[in-house]
Amino acid sequence: MLDLDPYLLRAFLAVAEIGTVSGAAATLNRTQAAVSMQLRKLEDLVGVRLFSRSQKGLSLTAQGQIMLPYAREIVRLGDEAGKRLSGKTIRDRIRLGVVEDFAAGHLIRILRNFRDQNPDIEIDIIIEPNRRLAALFNDGLLDLAVCDVTCLSRKPALVWTEYMMWTVRSDFVVDAGEPLPIIMFDEGCPWTIPVTGALSQRGIKWKTACVASTLVAVAAAVRVGVGIAPMIANTQPEGCRTLDKSSDLPGPVRIEIGLYNQPDMAEGARYLVDFITRHAAMLPA
Template sequence: MLDLDSYLLRAFLTVAEIGTVNGAAAKLHRTQAAVSMQIRKLEELVGVTLFSRSSKGLELTAHGQVMVAYAREIVLLSDEVGRRLTGKVLQGRIRLGVVEDFAASRLINILRDFRAQNPKVDIDIIVEPNRRLAEMFEEGKLDLAVCDITVLNRKPILIWTEYLTWVVRSDFVVDASRPLPVIMFDEGCPWNLQTIATLSQRNIKWKTACVASTLVAMATAVRVGIGVGPMLEATIPEGCRALDKAADLPGAVRIEIGFYAQSEASEGARYLVEFVSRHTAMTDRP
């Protein structure tokens, strides 16, 4: 029977998050040798290699990726037991920045459950475009940020792969003899590049029929019938539908959303990170 020490698991998760032993040691206020020894001890205990070296630092192996989900769950449960037995209640305020499309979909249920378990933790939800969120995070105005991975030069704690589907008003008819009218994001949105690349992959003739600066603007333009717009499935407005997956129509736009935390985040913010990680591991597990 494996006896997984949460002390070892915390070191493992910190190295996985930061990508270097040096960085993890600094965050944990331990020596590099001590953290290296903890990782070796954990690998010996589970009998597999958890990290491999790359030009970017340490990368999780396939076994390491499996281990992350369970390690987070074990550590989170350990912390919960400690709080329950001691009667400690989390308090404080968390500044969470979220890109609009994501705030309106995946995070709703996670934050609802977190709030139900931690009613004394206040959460400021700041919804801004991707690049603005990155600026605010770098300036220390956010404790946590959820935004496109291309706008922050840091390693995210989590990455969600999402797909933007092409949405039209329910009665909209695509005229194959004319350029496809596309509702584009504004110029500063990093999703524009992926959107254009997806259109180019199938040599589709298209034109910019409208520029939408927010999710509300995108939904409004689609509902008005101006053209087709890329949206997360969970945000498709009433009276609209996703385009059929035909060879002469654009495919889904792949985007990657990262979850970032400040290195000196508060206890409440760190707990929310673990809570989101655990929830994601449980819902994404086969």
């Protein structure tokens, strides 16, 4: 039987999250030597290498990636058992910033389930564009942020891959003889570059039909029939469709959304990060 010591698993999780032994040691209030020893003990116990080491720090191996969700669940269950047995509940308030396109879809289900299970944790949900969320997070005004990974230089706790599909009103007809009318994001949006790149990659002639700065504005422009907009699939409005795949049309636009947390976050925020991570299967892969 494999008896996984939560004390070792906490060291493993801290290093996996931060990427360095020194950073994990500071977070755990342990010495670097102690954390290094705990990692070696855990690797000896499971019989595989969990981290690959380089000048940049430590990153999870394939076996480490397999270990990660199990370690989180074991530590979580131990913490939860302690709280339930002692009669303690978490009372906290979390400032969660989410980019509008992501908040409108999958994340709602996870947050609803979290609130149902943790009614004493209040969540303030702040909806802003990607770069605005990054600025608020860097200024310490958000506990957690969900935004495009290109907007923050630190390592995210979790990353989701999304694809923006080219969306039009159901009766919209593409005129092959004219430039595609594109509903474009404003200049500061990080998704502008991959969108224009997808158009240029196939040498497609296009024009900016209008500029929309919010999801509501994009959806309205599509429904009016102004043009074609790149939208995450589950945000497409009623009465609209995705353009059929064709060599004459742009392909889906790949973007990555990251979940970021402050290094000194409170217990409630840490519990929400763990909860989202455990339920990541409810979100796009």
